[in-house]
Amino acid sequence: MASVDDIVDLLARVRERSRGMLINLEGKYTAVGDLHGDLATLELVLKEWEGPYLFLGDYVDRGDKGLEVVTTVFQLYLEGKAAVLRGNHESPIMNIEGGFLDELCEKLGRKCGYVYKEFEKTFATLPLAAVVNRKIVALHGGIPLREDMTPATLAELEKIEGDLTAPQNPLAFQTLWNDPCPCDKYSPSPRGPGIWLFGRDVTREFHKLHNTAVVIRGHTYVPQGCAVHHGGGVVTVFSSSAGPYQKTKPKVALVKNGVEVYDAATKNSAKCPEDVDVF
Numbered sequence: 001m002a003s004v005d006d007i008v009d010l011l012a013r014v015r016e017r018s019r020g021m022l023i024n025l026e027g028k029y030t031a032v033g034d035l036h037g038d039l040a041t042l043e044l045v046l047k048e049w050e051g052p053y054l055f056l057g058d059y060v061d062r063g064d065k066g067l068e069v070v071t072t073v074f075q076l077y078l079e080g081k082a083a084v085l086r087g088n089h090e091s092p093i094m095n096i097e098g099g100f101l102d103e104l105c106e107k108l109g110r111k112c113g114y115v116y117k118e119f120e121k122t123f124a125t126l127p128l129a130a131v132v133n134r135k136i137v138a139l140h141g142g143i144p145l146r147e148d149m150t151p152a153t154l155a156e157l158e159k160i161e162g163d164l165t166a167p168q169n170p171l172a173f174q175t176l177w178n179d180p181c182p183c184d185k186y187s188p189s190p191r192g193p194g195i196w197l198f199g200r201d202v203t204r205e206f207h208k209l210h211n212t213a214v215v216i217r218g219h220t221y222v223p224q225g226c227a228v229h230h231g232g233g234v235v236t237v238f239s240s241s242a243g244p245y246q247k248t249k250p251k252v253a254l255v256k257n258g259v260e261v262y263d264a265a266t267k268n269s270a271k272c273p274e275d276v277d278v279f
């Protein structure tokens with residue numbers, strides 16, 4: 001187990017390397033969805049699948065190895081082996097109830113509050129989205145909607161600044177929290193206020209605006225570990241079998257100019273259900 005000083009130093013180095021809210025990537029990536037403290041699956045992916053990796057957020061809470069998972073992911077980032085996006089669980093609004101703060105207190109003792117604050121500051125600097133080879137958009141939750149309910153642009157995400165701890169900015173918040181729905185337009189999300197389900201028209205308009213093809217994202221738990229939405233315009237990949245997800249077979253995706261989903265353990269091509277209605 002890393003010491004408090006090692007963890008605090010790692011987090012400071014991650015913050016120093018921050019490259020803003022939107023990052024551009026080139027090449028071929030192994031994308032990994034929600035891990036939620038599933039160290040065994042992370043280790044399996046690192047052994048069986050080639051880097052560089054693209055992590056889609058939700059490293060902590062629910063499973064009991066969130067500290068090990070998030071520090072491993074950050075270490076890979078500092079070594080230039082991974083791009084690391086923010087999930088809705090990289091936030092104090094989740095970690096107090098979700099398990100990560102308790103986990104830190106169990107593992108680190110009385111300095112857990114101090115270490116958590118360092119995590120909180122670091123989470124606020126993680127990018128919200130990545131564009132791979134100008135074709136594929138990676139983010140944790142979904143396409144954010146403006147006040148007039150049209151899709152926000154990546155340029156708007158890039159410009160977001162201010163206090164992003166929660167995050168407070170509505171476009172940043174929705175990028176971490178929204179989900180696709182098998183519908184045409186949009187509807188309020190059962191996840192809570194300020195969160196939306198976005199439909200086919202939103203996805204089509206978003207890709208038209210950016211000349212992109214696929215949004216790859218995590219966030220939605222599906223027992224199969226993956227799902228395809230909106231005629232292939234959105235792909236969900238889920239990579240945790242920790243905590244409440246023990247029956248899931250974790251998936252990863254190869255991302256280049258398209259998105260291909262595979263079972264993380266067997267390496268077989270995955271059959272992902274289409275237009276699932278999870279809410």
Ligand SMILES: [Mn+2]
Pocket residue numbers: 034058087088089140218219220
């Ligand atoms: Mn999530």
